[in-house]
Amino acid sequence: RLRVIGNHGVGLDPVDLGHARRLGIPVVNTPHANTMAVAEHAAALVLGLAKRLGDGWRSTACSGKDAAAEL
Known part of the structure; x- marks a missing residue:
């Protein structure tokens, strides 16, 4: 059951x-389970845009060079 x-x-x-209520089945959720993760992800996206990380990644990935060797 x-x-x-x-x-x-x-x-x-x-x-x-409504159906769950008629059957007497309690329904629960976790409204704050991801709050911190969502905030952290949003902050990371803002910083990534501000620092133009996508442009840097693209130029590195498309350069044909071994990025690890360049370090």
């Missing part, structure tokens, strides 16, 4: 809440 429905994340969109 199903005892609980858990959704990792903020929303409960994939769950039919």
Whole structure:
């Protein structure tokens, strides 16, 4: 017998809440599980754009040189 429905994340969109309620199955989620990871990722993207890391990666990757050997 199903005892609980858990959704990792903020929303409960994939769950039919009405049906679960009629069957007496509790539904839970983890609304703050990824908060820090999302903030860290956003900050990393901002820094990457500010420092133009994509341009540096492209010029290194397309140069045909061995980047490790250049270090």
